[in-house]
Amino acid sequence: MTTLEHALLSPAPEATPQIAARAIDVMKTYGSGDAAVRALDGASVTIPAGQFTAVMGPSGSGKSTLVHALAGLDTIDSGRVFVGDADLTALSERDRTLLRRERLGFVFQAFNLIPSLTAAENIALPLTLAGRRPDPAWLAELVDMLGLQNRLGHRPSELSGGQQQRVAVGRALIARPDLVFADEPTGNLDSRHGAALLSFLRDATRTLGQTIVMVTHDPVAASYADRVVFLADGRIVDELPAPTPEAVLTRMARLDVPAQMVGA
């Protein structure tokens, strides 16, 4: 039994502080020499369990890189990253994959679904990859909450953009992960579908205690979160609890960046 499997099978005791993930002094540089880009420059952040955290910052500030590092999708140059008790920097590639499968969920901006699988199969994907079946009650509840009852047998090409993203959220939640990462999940949706998705994510935190980390550049989207952390030049520069759109806008302005440059 690997250390990871051990960790997975024996749940962390209730007494441990409610921290879902942590990044400590993370450095990440892409390329080398003249072309080197320092995407993360000593970023440290703590993701409390049971909260909806939004990550904001100007385009190119390292939001995606930070989330990828936290999710074990990418390696880092220095610093440490923990998901629960597991030190990602110490895990092998295979163990990181298993950890993603068992304990993390993902929603990307686009291309979230496998075209040849139906909606139901896409939702169950992380479990089936692990050779397990979804808990029928939980599946029914999720599908119900996401309003996908009549769409389960459809392939992604037969679903609207909003439905596709909801299927992706379903897939992220099906394994009851410790943590869900969403990188601009509403980036390709119109405002009505975006709002529905954001409410759903907020409700997941409120009613199920689901920990969520969402990257966004939209102050309105960020206002659905319990807390917003601000990133600039690869570092956490600010943080705002209980955000409103106006407060977020004000903070963003303080980051010394023209508003129109804020984006993905």
Add this chain to the structure above:
Amino acid sequence: MWRLTVSNALAHRSRLALTWLAVALGVAFVAGSLVLTDTSSQLLDNQFRTAAAGVDLTVRTAAAFNSAMGVEVQRAPLPADVVGRVADTPGVDRARPIASGAGQLQVRGRAVLPAGPTILGTWADAPFTAYRLRAGHAPHGPDQVVLDAATAREHAVRLGDTVTVSATTSKQLRVVGLTGVGDRDGLPNSNLVLVDLACAQTLLGLGPGVTSIDVIADPDVAVADLRTRLATSLGSGYAVTTGQDTAAASAAAAKQSISYLRIVLLALSAAGLLVGAFLIANTFAIVLTQRSRELALLRAAGATGRQVFTSVLGEALLVGVTGAAGGTAAGIGAAYGLRGLARGAGLALPDGPLTVNPRTLLVAVAAGTLVTLLAAFGPARRAARIAPVEAMRLSDPAPATARRGRLITGWVLLGLGVIQLAAAAAFRDIAGVAIGAVLFLAALVVLGPVLAPRLAQAVGRPLARLGVPGRLARESTVRNPRRTAATAMALALGLALISFVSVLDSSVKAAVGTSYREAITADLIIESARNEMLGGLSPEVAHRAASLPEVAVASPIRYGHWLDRGMTSALTAVDPATLPHVARVRMTAGSLAALDGGGVVLAANVATERHLHLGDSLPMTLPRDGQQQLRIVGLMDDASARALSTSYVISLATYAAHYNENVDASVMVALAHGVKPQQARTALGKAIADFPNAQIRNQAEAAAGRAAAIDQVFGLITVLLCFAVLIALLGITNTLALSIVERTREIGLLRAVGMTRRQLRSMIRAEAVLVAAVAVVVGVVVGLGLAAATLGGLSSDMPLVVRVPVARLLAVVAAAVLAGLAAGLLPARRAARLDVLTAIATH
């Protein structure tokens, strides 16, 4: 535009690499086949030209034809007085009588068996021959022999050693000299055994006769004039030919088997190129689909459809020409490999430096280039039709689905093909079977995109049980009908040919073996170990066997060639008195004994086909006397004809009257009452010990020997077909590698949500195996069907029952599936190495 074409081809060189390899491999096969057969012909020409170098004219007895099926007709010996008549003819400078024929050589009690003949000949100095003494002196008297230096070296024979030489009779001879031929140490694949004239006459049983007279003309006489003069003075019973013509005729006979080999090799390389064409078409289709946005952009920027078309064909031209050039170079090396393979299958090909004709280079490069261009034509036309607006489309184009027209064409072709095959098989019409086969294969190519996904769906059912990777593998195979079809069909074609050949092999073998076992009742069979087409046993063998007390009957069997309305055919000669004791010949009319009167017995099916009846006479052109009318004195059933190897049987007496050949193909032995086979075998072995090529076999061994000969031929074809299969497997690797480029995002997503590298690898490998499995199903079914139809079509010659070699086919299936797995290894590794993030980040 050309600059763009070249830079495009270079930019996509990794995607085109396997295509290039496929072209090169196919062309290498073509070039190798041509080089090998050219080389063999050239070497044979040289060999015979060297042998006849100094001779102006050759005098022999006349014959109705020179050679048949690659075997030179043996002529009657020239009476001794002809030598004097020739020598005394004005204009003849010198005349040299020659006695030569096939012999055998034993060194230290062991037979020397070269791949070609052992030539027992008469020694002569230059200018008559190209023999050049390397050591010792020329042979004189009844116990001296000269061997070629190469044979002597190979078998460690030194001057003064004693060897055994046998033909019609057998002798112990002392080696007094070693010779070369021109500047070479011997003749390829042959042994030279040279004695003086009297000794050769004794060994060959010619009495005072000679086989030919070599003539050198006076320097001031024109050879053509002398030839006419000699021909008129000698009369029509003699043939006078120039040295070159004699050499050319001998070479032509020897080259006949090479021309068969060339046909087989070229047909198989065509199969390789065809399979390669599938791969090329597929690669271009995939690469162009992946580039469709870029092409649309080009169109939007003002490129015409024609420009796009020529640019794609330009790329194909580049791949074709360079691939063909590489393949041609490799083919020259491949000729050596092919020579080894053909030799392994029992073909005696001469050794020597390779001949590369300019024609070979031209044909090989043109074939490779043309196939590539033709294969890229369809994809290029589709690329030219891409509309500029597609540049603006966000999503990737959906894979094309089959159109109604294609469906209708396909099913109609398939229906016609099946009907044609069934009808041709029922009416025993082999040409009709060929037409049906072409229709049928065309239908499969057209219907491929419809059938392949359905088959993949069905064959891939067990994959679903392997979890998500298995299911996804099946889905992606089903999702791209055209791609899956092209990849699988190429492999299916190769596998169909292999299963076709396997079924043919085992069915023909079974038919031959069964009829042999049913008809031949001999306890022991003596045959030549050399498998000469017309046999190679001295009549002395039968004679000695018959005189043993253990033997009740020794019945010899001979074969001969004859011309049947201008076409070469074969007949069997038997002893009507003793044959019934060693074989069960079932007569449907007349009797075997009636052969004594000089007639012929026909296979019943041949008689029916040719509307011949008992008592009719059959015109046969026989080598010594030309056209003869032989009365039909009996009809035998087809199985008996098969056991006797031909459909025409005459008596040994008739044979002796019309043929000069004096060798038995086999001697069938029935043992005296109460004699144990083992005991008889020992006695026989002792009695014929000085005929090293005579092998004693029991019935099962003799049947197995025939089966082995059939296996050799089909084995060679199968090995060469594996080459086409190899190209098809490259196709699987290629298609998968290209589709992985296409599915980067999907793979990234799967990895992000928790697919391990191992699962990913097994998914890609499963795809490869699935394509291979679809190909196996199609290939084996098609191969079996075509084989059944072909056997039906062939059974006018011999009734054949379809025998499916189950174990062998299972081995082919297993090998193909495993090879499919191997073909998936490289793409699987490449997929597993994809970085999760680049996969996600591709927008």
